Amino acid sequence: MRKLDVSRQEKETLDDAIDHWLKLDILDARLAERLRDSYEVKGFDWKRLAQYAFWIALSCVVLAFLSLFADKMVLRWIERLYDTPDTVICIFCMVSAVVFYAWGFRHKRRYPDKTFSNEALMALGVFATAAFIGYLGKIIDKGSGHFSLLFLASVIIYGVLAVKLSSKLIWVFTLVSFGIWFATETAYHSNWGFRFWGMNYPLRFTIFGAIITAFSVFWQHRFKPLKPFRQLSYVIGLTYLMVALWLLSIFGNYSDLDKWSQVRQWHIFYWGLLSVAVSFGLAWYGLKRRDNIAREFGIVFFVLNIYTRFFEYLWDNINRAVFFLLLAASFWYIGRWAERVWGSGTKQKTP
Template sequence: MKLNVDRHEQETIKNAIDHWHQENLIDDNTARRLHASYEVKGFDWRRLAQYSFWIALSCIVLAFLSLFIDQQVLDLVSRLYQTPNIVISAFCAILATLFYYLGSYNKKRHPEKLFSNESLMVLGVFATATSIGYLGKIIEKENGAYSLLFFVSIVIYTLLALKLHSKTIWAFMLIALGIWFAMETAYHSNWGFKFWGMNYPLRFTLFGAMLTAFALFVQNKVNILRPFHQLSYITGVLYLFISLWLLSIFGNYDDLDKWAEVKQFHILYWGVLSTLVSLAFAWYGLKNKDVIAREFGITFLIINLYTRFFEYLWDNVNRAIFFSLLAMSFWIIGKKAEKIWSGTFLKK
């Protein structure tokens, strides 16, 4: 039985076999057998399944939103509005339990149906969020109750992710964790934009750094948490770099009017910090063969450099010169990337 690969994988495998053959690591007969052991699949059904389930989930959300456009449905909703919140919360909790059970049951019986199983988990997550939301209506918004409810959802999602071995639920837990952090810090600052002298980008820079450190130095050493290590690592780095990038643009200001009056070079140190962190991640990734650190470091290094490029040159340089410099910089990056891709740059 031949191995089915896509065109990109086929090119990589072919180049690897040819390289081994040229270096005399394998003989002619072995090279021919290896070349004959795989074939390019005609259509990427896995990608179609993935996109189809994404579209299906999106359509479910759109269908739910469309309900509130239809007048008959609005009349029905107005009649159901008298339904106690505790009843709706309990119903959604039962619905969530059903989705989780079906997802877990199908995962055990049909583990190959990855996307359909995870789609059921996503529906369970939505039902859980709705249940907790209506529970919040019962408790009301006093004493930071919403923040507490988000913390409850984090605990629920964490336990479910560990019990059902679902990375999808773990991903939603990490999103809920970020929302909880934002709400908790906002509550303790009387719903202002600053908490302990930090605006949201600076807060989430620290949050992302802590989540990344936890994923790297703690989570990877705990057996039950290890399967979710990479997802936590990627999410933490995303929180960190996006927040750093926003911090390099807006600084630690909590008022857009005050920020608009300040020259960008007055907050250049945030841009320098963002660039240095990107360089550090890129260096760490290259040295330790950490693909995630390398890719994020290089990507956000380029984003930071071009952000500064637009900030300092857009209003101060002739447009023709501006776009010429932009084209030249991308040409240089392209040439260097081409050399690295072909291997000639690394050999030198």
């Protein structure tokens, strides 16, 4: 019988689960032994190697494209093609996108287990789609400057493709394009200023991230085509929310860096307090509801906010030696606490 390859951490989890079921008499000793013999620690993480290899391959494609512009011969060739109509380039990009999507979809149906190669083909289709939308915008541009509509078009195109092709990667680009559209649309309606309805970018994206997160938690599962992307939307929504909230705690609702630099940080302490409170609440919710995503976001940004406040309020107010000693003491305490947690977990696993 072919054994299941698992990581060392996964093996420890499975061993703990089997021991727990043995104590509860859910399993007998014979079945437990058979289950333990059905898996083994893998010698090398080929899955991660495949993932990194495809990432590097895509990066090399981008670098190869950029390196073209450093080659004199290619530059002369590009100069000859400079007069190529935008319509021709637009059609070429559209055809390329269709080819990559069709190739990726076909490859996914034939080899569903080859996740990374399938997503790499989808990524090439996404880049070709972006180029197509950009040149389409140049063709239909009437000088209004309202190019945020192109990002809205990309949101719709990526969203439809993500659902039709069942691609989580394209769904990521959908939500990223949605964020870019939100930023450019609000900037357009504020005459390309930094304020929209009295809000700077961090405050705007705090609300935007909260809406995305709320949609993923309370409403997305009601739409059957979008249900498979619910967790992904949750992660991206929290990323928008927590990063924007952290930036808001630093810059406040200021849109002018000169004015912000003249203000002491304690004048905007309430934004920092809000950021710490949301982070702590998210960590508490994650621990109580066993929501690993909320717990990790909450803990990471809670620590980040605490140390951000530490630098803001103490860097210019105490001696540098004392500052770094306090910093060292805090990290020492965190290390000791983590060591105790790890030690207690190890003792529980020891029979």
